[in-house]
Amino acid sequence: MCGKDSVAFWRIDPMNKNANESSSDDADLLIDLSVLVDALGGDTAQVHKYVLLFLESTKEGLAEIDVALNLSDIESIAVVGHRIKSAALTVGALRFADLCLTLEQLRKSKDIEKAKKIIASMHLMLASIEEQIEASPR
């Protein structure tokens, strides 16, 4: 078993600021790093590197999304939403990935007001993930 027990300290529950206590309800997890550990074939040593890379590339993506939002450019918002979804799925930030998907799907409705709300949620969620990762023991 490569996974869940060995990275329990990485499992972050947004409702409980104590990052060492993982939630019993997986649906509430902001990031479930056992997904990443599984993708790495059980190699926990690499987890931190990819979490940092996820944070860095996602921040860059969100900055691009902010620029596109200022221009009400829903197509670019959707393209970047699609792009950053992969990293979120890979590291186990599944709720963040869901927001990326919702953003991607706005291509059809072109609902810029909805995009604003989702993007605001993404900023908050990413900040929360980052804060809790920094606070977690490694």
Place this chain on the structure above:
Amino acid sequence: MSHAKKLRILMLDDDKFTLEFVTDLLIQLGISEVLVAQDGKAGLSVLAAQTKNVDLLICDIEMPGMDGIAFLRNIANQGYTGKIVLFSGIDEDLMKAAERLAKARGLNVIDTLKKPITVGALAGVLMQLSKPFQKKIGNDRNELIIEAEDIRQALDSNQIVIFYQPKVSLSDNHVTGVECFARWYHAEYGLVYPGDFISIVEQNDLINDFTLYILRNAVKQLAAWQRLGLDLKIAINISIDNLNRCDLPEIFEEIVLQESGVSTESIILETTGSKLIKDFALSLDILTRLRLKGFGLSIGNFGTGYASLEKLKDLPFTELKIDKVFTNSAVDEPSARAIVELSTRLGKIFNLNLVAQGIEKEADKDLIAELGCKEAQGYYIAKPMPGEHFVKWMRQYEETSKQNYLANT
């Protein structure tokens, strides 16, 4: 993974994280050289700059700028011969469409990977790299030069023979019948298949002579099998071009009843979707009277070409054969499975015998049985074979099926 170390891989993805993550995993798996590009245009530049071959492309489909589809079109035009893995988070049906498109362009797509990627999935891909690839663009055989006169002579001198492909019941695996396929033992070209000469037959008004030749020989064979006590039906392909003379039912009936003594109920006449009916009233007249005389009528390759819902509605079919493009991909593709399910339901509503064509593996057979097809035909069961081989094959097949059944109960 010593084989993998020698490989050069180019990976295209617009996401920085994914590029770095997958590159690291490939290095972990022993690949020493991984090239990267963030869109199709950059990928083309990287490929153009190489002096050595790139062995594998891992290509994202959805990228801004030049996307994966446009990139693949470009490399196909440039004659790229390496292996390709399509890699994306897009819907499964879109991924399949992209795969089909790349293969249609002659590219060697060995696998598809769904994001997010795992080291296990990549290892699986690298395992496939040693398999050989046979590029299929058009017909590899030299073009055959066949004249109408050659066909006339072949018919006169019995150079055209019939191979029989079995159909089996999915409920108890007994052999229910055979479909006839013409094979021409050509002095110069060896064994020639109908695809190489049927169009010449049709264009030169030889189709009635050809069909009657097949019918005569097939019913003779059927009569011989019936004398051995075998209860079989025999299916013969008829062309839409056959449906051009009012007396066709009488001619067919005479050949079957008088020349061989088998019953018309043992004969299934199978139409395919390759041609549009020109004279609907005449065709309906002929097909209806063939039914009245006892012949079965089958709509083959259902769901492709002109073998359409409209034809099913208008013509008096007794059997529906679901085309292999659906049956042999239904296990993997939800869209193909849905079409098989729908065709099966239609067949039941119209009270037709349901046959699945093109069964190539056990999983295909199991699935179509579960979906309610009654009979199956395809390479998984048997390829078309000469008449003299059939009885031995049939006895072995039924005996093996019986033993498997007893072993499993």
